[in-house]
Amino acid sequence: MENSNEIKQTKNVFAKRNFYTIKDSGLVYVFALILPFVVGLVYAFLALLIAPKFGWTGENVLENLSTHIGYLLPSLLLTQFCFLSIYFAYHGAAKISLSACKLQFKKTNPLTAFICVAVGVICVFGFVWLFEGCLGGLYSKLGLNSSIDVPISNVGWLFLWLVVLGIVPAICEELIFRGVIFQGLRQKLPAGASIVLCGLLFALTHQNVTQLLYTFLLGCILSFVMEKTGNLIYPILIHLFNNVSTIVFSFLIAKHQVAFPTMWWGWILAILVAAATFAILWLIYFLYLRKKPKQEVEKVGQEPTNSAAMVGKLPLSMVCGIIFCVIMIVINVIA
Secondary structure (H helix, E strand, O other): OHHHHHHHHHHHHHOOEOOOOHHHHHHHHHHHHHHHHHHHHHHHHHHHHHHHHHOOOOOOHHHHHHOOHHHHHHHHHHHHHHHHHHHHHHHHHOOEOHHHHOOOOOOOOHHHHHHHHHHHHHHHHHHHHHHHHHHHHHHHHOOOOOOOOOOOOOHHHHHHHHHHHHHHHHHHHHHHHHHHHHHHHHOOOOHHHHHHHHHHHHHHHOOOHHHHHHHHHHHHHHHHHHHHHOOOHHHHHHHHHHHHHHHHHHHHHHHHOOOOOOOHHHHHHHHHHHHHHHHHHHHHHHHOHHHOOOOOOOOOOOOOOOOOOEEOOEEHHHHHHHHHHHHHHHHHHHO
């Protein structure tokens, strides 16, 4: 018995660990902010250098570039490529197994997966009136742009954006936020605090004040599902179908030129619809999700010996990342 325990301990010393620490959460969060920012600056600088060759000159050249599909499409993909690069590079450098994110295809329950698809769709149609209609109209009056202007006038554009803004971000962002950051937070913080904090980090990373409330809510829902199921497949499905539903909804609105009523009664109806959506989500949890056992995985590997510099209960790197996001949001609002 002692020999078997010694063998197991020896294997743990040399094995890649299959779990994250709060230090991993902080470092990955900072990398997920800094790398896309630096790559974006380099990309914008190179675009400005070649812009005159296409006849784009003057003071508004960068503004004109940012709305051109030839510039916009690669910039959207670059951010997600940065996330994916960080995910694989960090796992290699920190000697963490790729299975640590708990992307468990074989343990995926079809009914749970279907329910997650439904949750992704329900969130869009339940909250879009309040967040995009009423609050979106309010933001517009304040001079704040609530979305990226992309062409979506035909089915060809629709399918392109389903991939670029729907499928790719759902996978790349979930690997970073629910795969690494949330699970690292859970090693140090209770479930409730980890869910709220991960939702906040997810919202701040988008650096768009008009999307802050909805991305925070969605981030909390995704983290909650990750906590209750222990399988990253389910948050990916919710995120994926939330994105897809949003894009399809935007396509239908643009095609039929539908406008949300923003009078006082429109606000009341939007709030009632949002409240009904919360009730549906709670029923899904109460009648099904809370009864499902969480998929637990035995820890393998050694805890890192060097701990992170902390500010209270959070790593210094994460606090710096939050400050960076707040500064960028303020700059975006002022600009």
